[in-house]
Amino acid sequence: MNHLLYKTFLFLSFLSVGCATEMYAVIQQPSKGMITGRVIDSQSEPYYPVAVSIEGLLMGGYTNEKGNFRINDIPVGDHTLVVSGLGVKTKKVPVKIVAGKLIDLGDIEIDTHVEQLDEIQVLGKSEARRQQEQAYAISVLDIKKAYSGAAPLNKLLNNVSSVRIREEGGVGSNYNFSLNGFSGNQVKFFLDGIPMDNFGSSFNMANIPANMAERVEVYKGVLPVNLGADALGGAVNIVSRKDANYLDATYSFGSFNTHKVTLNGAYTDLKTGFTVRANAFYNYSDNDYKVFVPVIDLTTNKKVDERWVKRFNDAYRSGGLRLETGITNKPFADYLLAGVIFSKNDKDVQTGATMDAVYGGVKMKSESLIPSVRYKKDDLLLDGLSLSLYGTYNTVNTFNVDTLTHRYNWLGEYVPSATAGEAYLTDAEIRNREWLANGNVSYVVNAHQSFILNHVFSSMKRRMNDDAHPDDEMNNVPQRLVKNVTGLGWQIRYDRWNANVFGKMYKLHSSTYKRLDEYTETARWEKVKDDKTNFGYGAAATYYILPSLQAKLSYEYAYRLPESVEMFGDGLIQQRNPDLKPESSRNVNFGLSYMQLVNVHQLSAEANFIYRHTKDFILKGVSLTSNPTTGYENLGNVLTKGVELGFRYGYKDLFHMGANFTYQDIIDNQEFEINKGSFVGEGITENITYKERLPNIPYLFANGDMGLRFHNILRRNSVLTLDYNLGYIHQYYLSFPGLGAKSSKKVIPEQFSHDLALGYSMDNGKYGIVVECTNLTDRKLYDNYRLQKPGRAFNVKLRYFFNKK
Template sequence: MKYIFILCLVIFQGLEAYCQNNLEGFIKDEKNNPIPYAIVQLTETNKTVRSDAKGKVVFKDLQEGTYTLYVDFLGYKPITKKVVVSANTNFLIVLQEDIQELDQVVVYGKTAATLLREEAYAVEVIETEGLKNSTVDASQLLGRISGVNIRQDGGLGSSFDLSLNGLSGNRIRTFINGIPMDYFGTSLTLNNFPVNQIEGIEVYKGAVPIHLSSDALGGAVNIVTNHKPINYLDASYSYGSFNTQRASVNAQYHHKKSGFTARIKSFLNHSDNDYKIDVNLLDFESGKLDENTTEVKRFHDAYTSKMAWVEAGFMNKKYADELMFGVLISDNFKEIQQNPYATGTPAFPVGEAFSKEEKLIYNFVYRKRDLFVKGFSINSYLVFVDALANNVDKSPNRYDWYGNYKADAHPTTGEMGRKSDFTMNTENLLGNLNGEYAFANHHSVAINYSLNSLTVKGEDKYQPQNNTQFSNPNTVDKHVWGASYTYSVFDDKWSTIAFAKKYYYNLFAIQSNFQGTESTDFIYKNDALGYGIASTFKLKHFQFKTSYEKAYRFPESYELFGDGINVIPNQELLPEESDNLNFGIKYQTLRANNYQIEMNLFVRNTKNYIRFEPKMNRSFYINDPKVVSKGIDVTTSYIFSKKFTASLAGTYLDLRNNDKDQIVYNDRLPNEPYLFGNMTFVYNQELPKKQMLSVTGISRYVHQFYLLWPSLAASESKSIIPSQLTFNIELTYTFQESKYNLSLLCANVLDNKVYDNLNQQKPGRAFSIKARYFIQN
């Protein structure tokens, strides 16, 4: 019996060895870059697989013998190779580019943006390669995505608000290469960031990955700039209506042998913003407003911003993919035409008040894939921000809408309220360390730590309240730890990410009474645990996504401390807490004529919702106990033979007060659009001698929405912001292989009267022209 058992064991082990031979290999191009999703067929067995994101291919449980591998990938020449399989066999197949095929068909390759879209997170990606000649900025690009609504009070440099699936403002974090953008100040925001500095924009709807480590409540926007190890020069200048000028110069030098890299990003933006608006003029004798409107030109609304960002270091070395040190200098100056939180257009414009800001920023970045061991990657940054902001409202003069003024009309106050010349100094230290380890083909873990330490101090030449409150430093400290685990099965068709985030928050603030004669220290500490899961399943032409996140957001410095003039402090704001649920489905064909449609359902159940309460010069932020947001966004697009693209995006949002103890229970939140969408058409025509002509048309619609709480509105006509319909058209001409580029834009072609945030009138028809020069090697 003993010998029979030994014999059976030997036979079993022999069969196991016989049947469990593996064949593993990689598919790469001639530059040693992996080719993902290539078709690899084992002819003798009829087994067919696709290479993974790293170009890897695995065939399991093969018998020993000789097999034929057939590899095909569109844009490359197919190849056949014989391999002999024994215990474990490895191979490497290098595909050659098929130039003739590239000229005739659409390449079915998966770009980094495509791979990101296929992750479990609900994420949209804007690729800007074909948009860098446009005169638009980052915020206008974002407005083309379903679920995203960009609202701006006026022209260039005016305050704006980004809304994403029912959440807006600071609830949606914005980043530049993973660094929180809001700490860069008003001179570097989405509505003045030039598009030709952007490689792509990632928009996360709902759950936010841990490497974007901040207390985002339900979404994030990450702007990715060019980090390729190449030499290039990219310069552009545009001029448009209202004396709007934008200039940008970006350049990089990279020495391949040493890896030394130096780059500069810079821009200059200016606009007089002297567009025409309709005003109910005041009759000074009767003290009544004219029932009929009169068209006047804005006269004190100019804006100028400048930025230069210089970085130097090393790229593509064994010790670092990127190791860079940088210095960024920026400033902006904004004339104030009217109180930014006024409802509609006031009778008296502002003629002398202004705000300005200066920033000095130091940054360090380190990134490395396969550090020490294969599969381990690290990304990190350290940023120090030194900012000085000055808000001035001290003129005693009273202006009318024709620029005339009455001297010393209010000698004890400024034009918008209490006289003020407030200077605020902010120091901010930001740090992030993210490590990720792919320890098996379908498993990876990540851990992240984020630091945000803020100190605010200031003085006011006129207001004792500001002096008392900011005479000593006010501090805010945030620490966020994050961890995630990713698992994929069924050849990466099903992928799931589970994650958790631990938040620590410390606030020290000085509270002062209105007269500035009394002060008290305010200390608040809190910690919270956030967590979530995101999953996606791909099935031929379909992809399904679902995610849930328990998210937290702690108040920001502007919400806590105000601006010293129009926004008063409220250090007692509570952190927001939200349960976010997303479900999405996408259908896509993979042919030269590509059609896709994507639908996303979302629910946001938020506690202690931080909402802005506009009260002219006494505006402030408050907590609404319960707010629920439910909605759907849909995107569909069609690409015909690379020449014609049409897309349609629409969003319906139901954002309501959910506190049964309030009189406005179940009301829609005021000043929040709930139905909006856009339609885009692009036609590209190739011309002789490698020239290209493109025509882009964009139409945007926003349905009328409530300015005030519907239950409390005294007059329905005054409580509704009217519907908006605009149409833009742009022509772009490129020649000499895109070295020279020229664009012409007409915005609001039909010159419709458009009102938006707080019923502020936006510019009418406007024209602009942009010239761009680009060269690389």
């Protein structure tokens, strides 16, 4: 509490100093003034983002979501305001600047029906591009360009440098998101700034349809204070669509009896501000694709041969609905929205952590109900002061069922088993209940500096009841995980550079049970509690060396608190570890980005260098047994060095191509280990994996894409598209490279994957069809622990889109 009061005092002190600075500046500079206004289209709707600037001066900015703009420190006298942007007819407005006064220009109506784009003098930047130009190391994926495509949201992110989506199979399979050498829970996911940590497995990146999002922001390393997370290696923020009135419906079907339906829409009454937004999806697949696996004779328990067989217990179905309603654009609220997320999935489990295990009746189910409320108001009580709040209550139930008395092989054959349970014998329900709240206050002191204070609170309680073990003393015993993350930041901005400095406080409380003296007469469960407080800090800066060349540098000392599934397990394959410690990392990012528009040519390129020194690295491992399990352990010291490169080129709206390359050297940097309470004794021993590359993490991979667009084919306002994607992964080991004989080491082999899509849309995108072929060459593709992914597959996607202007 004392720390929080201290930070609040600092924040108020900064505000006081900032206000005094602003007053002093006005007194000392009577020769300057300010202008404000709002840009609207012919329908009187706010228009953004569009560039506003003072002709002849290097001054200006962009309109916000409400079409508003403000320009400070303009010399007195007669000037001309220029409003321009992509698809906007340039408009000039004469203004007279009066010393020390704010001139309100009111509504400025622009003409958006422009065909001759060559007349534009200044190109308005998309919101995605504006986000890209922050001081943080960030890549922004503009999802609007992929609405007509067939790729799901998680696979689209593979086109971002340093990102690798690693899947364990087909539709609905577990996946691992890797970013700059960090993966799993080290990378946080957000939906409109709301953490998705405990949304449940039925509402995640693999299930959320691409048409639901406007853009995806990928933060590499340092995070903005307003996200308020304990991420270690970065974060992904999905920004949902803000279209006022639209309907977007898609249906796709394809190989392995796969069907996907999405429905996205919104209605807003511009007079009353009443709005309703809905996103719904349904996915189903048999996932009966062929895999190349060892076949075991169940009578002798010996390997017969290796052959191609169909998966037979891998069906998956999921559905979800996100609904929000409330009011927008009111004097007391930019928006006040009440919402609910409901989702559910049913999943057959074909294998364990590796394909050595074959299951014929193991099932997993999950259901989530998440009510929420969101509020935001800019210029609250005084100009520049903004407040945003949200709160949710997550109700997530997970069911694990493994009760058959059978033993299967990959041919679907089975023999009776002496004991119930193909792997672990369970009929369990896991009930997670979590309160989550966030408050964010920001204050813009003047055109050059602003402050932000953010706090995130989460409290998760978990209970498990296993009907297969009714006498288990851990049935219905509560376990709890409470987190508080507080951040305070300061931003300074000028024409060619801006910088952010911030500090964070992390508090963790855990209450769980630990198994002591296992395999002895005194074996027992004992309750353990733990409280931890850590402090982190960092800074990020960017500078425009040239108008088209931007440099970024950031440093952060960050902490990541363990998640409930890491400490408590999943009740099936994922084992528990209540002794996990928070991991900390010193992260450095340096990057250069270049963007140039020359007539009809668009060229962009970026290069980023990363350095991570991580202590107590939380690493996911696997037990390579007949019934393999996974678990998380702390690795004392890990060093990561890497580089990522990317470029994109476009010619008019006819051709585009791009590629990215990532190399990351992640090594165990712990030279000695300290053993305490070990069965083999205590003391300091040499770490045999010192300077070894971490296992089961790809260190060299690349992606490329190319596309053609042909306009007005067969009919007016139509577009024919042809898109190609290439993926490459260099081979890497499943265990530490220096351990064991080379002939016995298991590796994930070098892989190339090719995807091809042909699309056709009509009536300016109102109707569309896409035919897609994934894994065109039908290669054997693997990710985690050599779990094989689908071979060649075909999908057809139909789309209907309606937008009321």
